[in-house]
Amino acid sequence: MTTKKVALVTGAGQGIGRGIALKLAQDGFDIGIADIPAQEQKGEAVAAEIAALGRSAVFVPTDVSSRSDVEAAVEQTASRLGGFDVIVNNAGIAQVKPLLEVTEHDLETVFSVNVNSVIFGIQAAVRKFDELGVKGRIVNAASIAAIRGFPILGAYSASKFAVRGITQVAAQELAPKGHTVNAYAPGIVGTGMWDLIDAEMHKINGKPLGKNLQDNVEGIALGRIETPEDVAGVVSFLAGDNAVYVTGQVIIVDGGMLYN
Numbered sequence: 001m002t003t004k005k006v007a008l009v010t011g012a013g014q015g016i017g018r019g020i021a022l023k024l025a026q027d028g029f030d031i032g033i034a035d036i037p038a039q040e041q042k043g044e045a046v047a048a049e050i051a052a053l054g055r056s057a058v059f060v061p062t063d064v065s066s067r068s069d070v071e072a073a074v075e076q077t078a079s080r081l082g083g084f085d086v087i088v089n090n091a092g093i094a095q096v097k098p099l100l101e102v103t104e105h106d107l108e109t110v111f112s113v114n115v116n117s118v119i120f121g122i123q124a125a126v127r128k129f130d131e132l133g134v135k136g137r138i139v140n141a142a143s144i145a146a147i148r149g150f151p152i153l154g155a156y157s158a159s160k161f162a163v164r165g166i167t168q169v170a171a172q173e174l175a176p177k178g179h180t181v182n183a184y185a186p187g188i189v190g191t192g193m194w195d196l197i198d199a200e201m202h203k204i205n206g207k208p209l210g211k212n213l214q215d216n217v218e219g220i221a222l223g224r225i226e227t228p229e230d231v232a233g234v235v236s237f238l239a240g241d242n243a244v245y246v247t248g249q250v251i252i253v254d255g256g257m258l259y260n
């Protein structure tokens with residue numbers, strides 16, 4: 001890539017978001033790192049890693065469940081880095097509970113972070129793409145739980161099915177403007193999210209800590225846990241020149257768990 005490009009990655013203070021931010025920086029993007037204020041130290045550390053790669057990065061404190069925060073993150077990224085070409089709506093939270101125990105508050109929390117944020121991100125990014133005359137790329141975080149419902153992750157699965165639906169709708173609505181919208185569907189990635197899922201499942205089914213994770217990893221055909229870098233490679237493709245004719249797709253990157 002020769003011309004300067006700018007990408008905003010939400011939830012980029014750690015885990016998959018950090019991996020995506022670093023990979024896109026290696027691809028030549030300058031990066032807006034959006035994460036909650038409590039993640040500022042980690043976000044600034046990611047910005048320093050990107051600077052060491054010779055690209056620019058800014059940390060933008062953002063709660064993605066707030067429309068005005070997401071709008072501000074897009075504005076700040078564009079004004080401080082001098083462009084806006086890609087948004088990766090990556091931030092998300094897990095919730096581990098049998099469906100019969102899920103409360104109204106649980107649903108509001110999970111959907112506001114995992115679903116509302118994606119719509120806010122699409123809206124804010126498209127306004128900026130159109131203002132700048134850019135044919136933009138939107139990439140959303142789905143999950144294998146967007147393809148097959150996962151027991152004990154009911155509210156989470158529902159939220160990820162919603163992301164898949166939003167991706168399909170947005171792809172069709174935005175195609176006339178030349179923007180593409182796709183999603184990535186990771187499997188079992190070794191991040192803070194799975195530390196939480198394993199600890200919560202241990203409380204529910206009594207398996208020793210680490211065992212729920214291990215059991216899930218044993219079901220992966222390629223025989224190892226997924227890394228953020230495994231996911232980032234797919235996002236790099238979706239954000240890059242080779243994906244110009246791909247839109248409305250949810251790309252499964254799970255090492256062989258689910259099959260199209």
Ligand SMILES: NC(=O)C1=CN([C@@H]2O[C@H](COP(=O)(O)OP(=O)(O)OC[C@H]3O[C@@H](n4cnc5c(N)ncnc54)[C@H](O)[C@@H]3O)[C@@H](O)[C@H]2O)C=CC1
Pocket residue numbers: 010011012013014015016017034035036039062063064065090091092093094113141142143144185186187188189190191192193194
């Ligand atoms: N870890 C896994 O096995 C899988 C993860 N995913 C999805 O990938 C995405 C990233 O997950 P991980 O990196 O594993 O999780 P993680 O928990 O390690 O990192 C999530 C990041 O999002 C940030 N975040 C949370 N709420 C936020 C909010 N309201 N506003 C801004 N930032 C917020 C966190 O501070 C954190 O930096 C999520 O959407 C998740 O659902 C999908 C499939 C599998």
Ligand SMILES: CC(=O)C(C)=O
Pocket residue numbers: 094143144145150186187188189193197
């Ligand atoms: C966290 C997540 O999406 C799965 C399926 O493990």
